Amino acid sequence: MKAILICPGYRPAVPQLLETGPLAAAPLLGETLLAYWLVHLASLGAKEVTILACDRPGAIRQLAGTGSRWGLRIKVVGEMHELTPAEARAKHGGGEGWLPAPHDAVRADCLPGMESHPLFESYAAWFAGIQAWQDRAITPDRTGIREISPGIRVGWQSRIPADAVLVAPCWIGEKVSLGGGVTIGPNAVIENRAVVGSGAEIVRSIVGPDTFVGDLTEISDSLATGDTLVNWQDGSSLQVSDEFLLCPLRRPSRDATEWFRRVAQALTGSSPALLPADRAVAPHA
Amino acid sequence: MKIENESDTLRISELRDLDEDRVLELSRGIRRALRPDVRAIELDLSQVRSIDSDGADMLVAIHDGVNRMGFMPAWRVVNPVPGVRQFLELVRLHRLFEILPARNATAA
Structure with a gap:
């Protein structure tokens, strides 16, 4: 089919x-x-x-x-x-x-x-969709994620200290490292390979993959990815300049193939191509 | 920068930056203007476009300096731009400074 x-x-x-x-x-x-x-x-x-x-x-x-x-x-x-x-x-x-x-x-x-x-109608819709999907995210092809208590799911090789407070529903991905005394949840998602420092509190928020969240910080009602914090309720965003508070653990690599494709399109005049592809299809943006 | 006493509230407005010089000036200004009947200090941050850990550190220094003088006013940050509000919440300063969306919200 x-x-x-x-x-x-x-x-x-x-x-x-x-x-x-x-x-x-x-x-x-x-x-x-x-x-x-x-x-x-x-x-x-x-x-x-x-x-x-x-x-x-x-x-x-x-x-x-x-x-x-x-x-x-x-x-x-x-x-x-x-x-x-x-x-x-x-x-x-x-x-x-x-x-x-x-x-x-x-x-x-x-x-x-x-x-x-x-x-994709709003950040709030994205957040709500992910929360609603938590119960169905463990698809038949996935292994390594386990529900350690009702509504609390943890991926393989994640480190959770004994004094961490996990409040359901929450999702802690693979290879996540949590510091002592952290509070995760309710309605919190820590994506793969994120590191959350001691005493930090993550509530009603999503921490993106490969993101460092500093000691004693508080992230609420937000999407934290790399050094960017977006409030999913009002859409406001902040780029944090202090790496000890919030930063990416891995810099995204540029997609060379994509870059060459856009240059080739620009040279042949087949599209307004030196703009990112998403902008090229939405000239009003 | 403008510092004025209104009833039992000390209002600080027209703050543009939270750099070291500005904070020293602010600290001195607050000390001069503080009266025994002041119950609240309100910082209007509407003109501060961004803040980092140094700015947050200075806010804490001002807070601690006033408290060390024996005053224990309520502290409010009024009308911060979204990025400043987000930063203050990230470093938990909203536990020290009540964050109000607009100055007239103090009446509520």
Whole structure:
């Protein structure tokens, strides 16, 4: 069976989520939106998936690989703009062997089966969607995450001191290091490889992967990724200049393939390409 | 920078930076203006565009200096821009300084 998966392009309400990569590749409880959709399509019986990506298709290609991880054959197609499911069917569909509609062409702007929680309408929607997904995030292909008490999930190789206060619901990813006396939760997510310093308090917030949160800090109602703090309630953001308070543990590498693609497009005049791909499809932004 | 006494509140406004010179000036100004009946000190940070750990350190120094003089007023930060508010919350200064979204909110 075949299916088309449409990756979301630019969404003006959540610019910070686009900083590190395309939205479908944004970290989400140790996985990505793309991975959750591929698991879902595989569970529906799909064997071939065409992924349409208008924003940084190179990053999507790298993430999806051949699809063997999900038992799929995957083809990633770069598009100049985000197609609707109907446009995608018309352009890439045809022939036999498709999943029944609407699963034959789906847009990944929510988590599978959670159409009532569109993720990219605001930071609050993103936060709410992730909270709602915690119970379903341990998909059949995942190992290593365990529920140590009701509503408290912890990934493998994470270090949790005896005096840490974990308040459900909360999610602590893989290889996370928590300092003594931390308070995590309620409604907190610490993504993979994050380090939270002693005495810090993380409440109603998400700490991104590879992010350092300093001793005694307090993060509430926020998305903390690298050195950026976004208040998901009002959308305000802050870049923290003090590395002992909040900083990335790994600098994102530039996608050289993507850079060459944009330069090539600029030279051939095929698109307003030296702008980031997301800007290129949303000139009003 | 403007420092004025209004009833039992000492209001500090037109603060633009929280650098060392400004904070020394602010500290001296507060000491001069403090009266025994002052119950609250209100810092209007609406014109401060950004703050870092040095700025936060200076706010704490002013707070501690006044308290060491024997005054124990309530401290308020009024109308900070979102980034400044976020930073104050990150370093937990909202536990020391009540953060009010707008100056007239003190009446509420």
